[in-house]
Amino acid sequence: MPLWTTLSQHITDATGASFQARRQRSVGGGCINGAYIVEDGLQCYFVKTNTFDKAAMFAAEAAALQTILDSHTLRAPHPICHGVADGHAYLVLEFIEMGSHSAHSAALLGEQLAAMHHVTTTRFGWDIDNTIGATPQINTWRDNWIHFYGEQRLRFQLELAARNGYPMLAKGEKLIDHLPDFFTSYQPHAALLHGDLWGGNWGAGPQDNPVIFDPALYYGDRETDLAMTELFGGFPATFHAAYAAAFPLDKGYAIRKDLYNLYHILNHLNLFGSRYSDQSARLIDQLLAELRG
Ligand code: ADP
Numbered sequence: 612m613p614l615w616t617t618l619s620q621h622i623t624d625a626t627g628a629s630f631q632a633r634r635q636r637s638v639g640g641g642c643i644n645g646a647y648i649v650e651d652g653l654q655c656y657f658v659k660t661n662t663f664d665k666a667a668m669f670a671a672e673a674a675a676l677q678t679i680l681d682s683h684t685l686r687a688p689h690p691i692c693h694g695v696a697d698g699h700a701y702l703v704l705e706f707i708e709m710g711s712h713s714a715h716s717a718a719l720l721g722e723q724l725a726a727m728h729h730v731t732t733t734r735f736g737w738d739i740d741n742t743i744g745a746t747p748q749i750n751t752w753r754d755n756w757i758h759f760y761g762e763q764r765l766r767f768q769l770e771l772a773a774r775n776g777y778p779m780l781a782k783g784e785k786l787i788d789h790l791p792d793f794f795t796s797y798q799p800h801a802a803l804l805h806g807d808l809w810g811g812n813w814g815a816g817p818q819d820n821p822v823i824f825d826p827a828l829y830y831g832d833r834e835t836d837l838a839m840t841e842l843f844g845g846f847p848a849t850f851h852a853a854y855a856a857a858f859p860l861d862k863g864y865a866i867r868k869d870l871y872n873l874y875h876i877l878n879h880l881n882l883f884g885s886r887y888s889d890q891s892a893r894l895i896d897q898l899l900a901e902l903r904g
Pocket residue numbers: 638639640641642643644645646657688704705706707708709811812814824825
């Protein structure tokens with residue numbers, strides 16, 4: 612059966628409301644997946660597709676969106692169904708009309724992200740391994756954040772970089788050995804994170820209310836989400852002000868944010884190649900120098 616016929620049946624089964632795709636339009640913007648708006652004149656859905664081997668990635672994304680929704684803190688698209696159809700992995704989401712955001716929606720995002728970061732658990736990780744971009748992200752539960760971040764975030768990317776021909780593991784290992792020095796007067800909590808919060812992963816939905824999507828969710832130090840909002844831009848000053856007012860940051864964040872963004876720079880090195888090689892090496896050197904200073 613062709614993809615859209617099978618998907619229509621899966622949507623009908625999931626919602627209990629008959630759906631028959633009449634129009635599907637490819638939409639740009641996604642880095643990793645095919646993205647479509649599909650409608651039947653009455654209902655409209657947002658569909659992501661990829662090769663069939665990416666079914667687990669979409670299952671993890673659906674579970675992450677549901678976890679965010681269950682926290683009742685931030686708006687995210689409702690997952691409708693996911694699976695494999697006609698040889699493609701797919702994820703069907705509620706369609707949310709999104710426009711450009713304003714100072715107001717950014718401030719609400721700051722407040723609501725702070726609320727989401729107040730949702731905590733006792734260990735670091737998640738029940739499901741997921742992906743950051745297309746790179747696997749290991750979420751095995753750990754009691755110790757420094758161990759979690761050193762092994763499952765930094766060492767994982769450094770070893771992948773070495774396999775990809777960018778040997779900076781020795782330098783990176785020095786940093787991993789000294790990670791406790793970044794946490795001498797700071798005790799992170801295992802907070803519910805978006806995990807991939809760059810400016811392209813939020814928008815303003817109806818009534819200028821913020822919406823987050825495309826999470827790489829796990830429970831970890833909330834500073835990692837904040838650090839990423841500063842890495843590639845896209846977050847107005849009102850966002851930062853509202854977050855800080857709702858949930859003030861520890862002063863050591865100023866140094867740890869570079870440590871946390873190293874994970875994403877290394878991931879970019881592994882995804883997009885050599886143009887991130889110098890930046891990764893320089894950042895490790897800078898962090899090692901900060902430890903010495
Ligand atoms: P990818 O995983 O391929 O990066 P995203 O989940 O980031 O894809 O989605 C790509 C774009 O599609 C986003 O930038 C956003 O503008 C839009 N989008 C994502 N989810 C929805 C949705 N549920 N409803 C409407 N538009 C969406």
